[in-house]
Amino acid sequence: MASRDLLNRLPAPVRWLALPAALLGCTAWMVTAWGGDPDVPAPSQDAETARYCAALHAALPAEVLGHPRRDPSPASPYTAAWGSSPRTVMTCGADRPDLLNDTDRKGPCVDEVGWGLTEDGAGGYRFATGMRKAYVVVEVPAGAYPNYADPLGSFSDAIRAAVPRIDGTADSDCLDDAS
Incomplete structure (x- = not known):
């Protein structure tokens, strides 16, 4: 209940953007964690x-x-x-x-x-x-x-x-x- 009161005290634009911002952050984290190029070890040679x-x-x-x-x-x-x-x-x-x-x-x-x-x-x-x-x-x-x-x-x-x-x-x- 206390967290709901805290959320209601925030200005309306902040409340409206909170969920999209959280989803965008999670998406960015997933892309970084899973979508990057995995390392490919370079062979050593003469x-x-x-x-x-x-x-x-x-x-x-x-x-x-x-x-x-x-x-x-x-x-x-x-x-x-x-x-x-x-x-x-x-x-x-x-x-x-x-x-x-x-x-x-x-x-x-x-x-x-x-x-x-x-x-x-x-x-x-x-x-x-x-x-x-x-x-x-x-x-x-x-x-x-x-x-x-x-x-x-x-x-x-x-x-x-x-x-x-x-x-x-x-x-x-x-x-x-x-x-």
């Missing part, structure tokens, strides 16, 4: 791999199939992302992904870049390059694109230009086993 990944980062597109680039935090030349929810995340320079050890996991060849692939357990896919001097991993969440491999073509030119093949040739990754 100096040579770091140079390849920095060159790749600079060559990546600003948009992938209508999804704007929104890099994760903390900012790093070894991670990039597109879209918001769900978002496609690329990392460069991590250790050899386990998915490349399974010969049944050979994925698509897109614009002369070969990919290994595995499902992520949530309806999406994880892709990794194999025959390159730095491993590039792309995580494509369920529902981000009509076809799970659609975004790979957006990265092919940048990967071919920035991350050389292990054997030093300019031939297609797709002619060899992607391991």
Whole structure:
């Protein structure tokens, strides 16, 4: 009863705005707590791999199939992302992904870049390059694109230009086993 008396003593405009202000505050808190980009840890690597990944980062597109680039935090030349929810995340320079050890996991060849692939357990896919001097991993969440491999073509030119093949040739990754 005392809180009702206190509320009644407030001027009418303050009483009218109290509930909308409280709802707006709760909404802002929820957006901040749940809607921000989660951290994506940057892999650590040697100096040579770091140079390849920095060159790749600079060559990546600003948009992938209508999804704007929104890099994760903390900012790093070894991670990039597109879209918001769900978002496609690329990392460069991590250790050899386990998915490349399974010969049944050979994925698509897109614009002369070969990919290994595995499902992520949530309806999406994880892709990794194999025959390159730095491993590039792309995580494509369920529902981000009509076809799970659609975004790979957006990265092919940048990967071919920035991350050389292990054997030093300019031939297609797709002619060899992607391991």
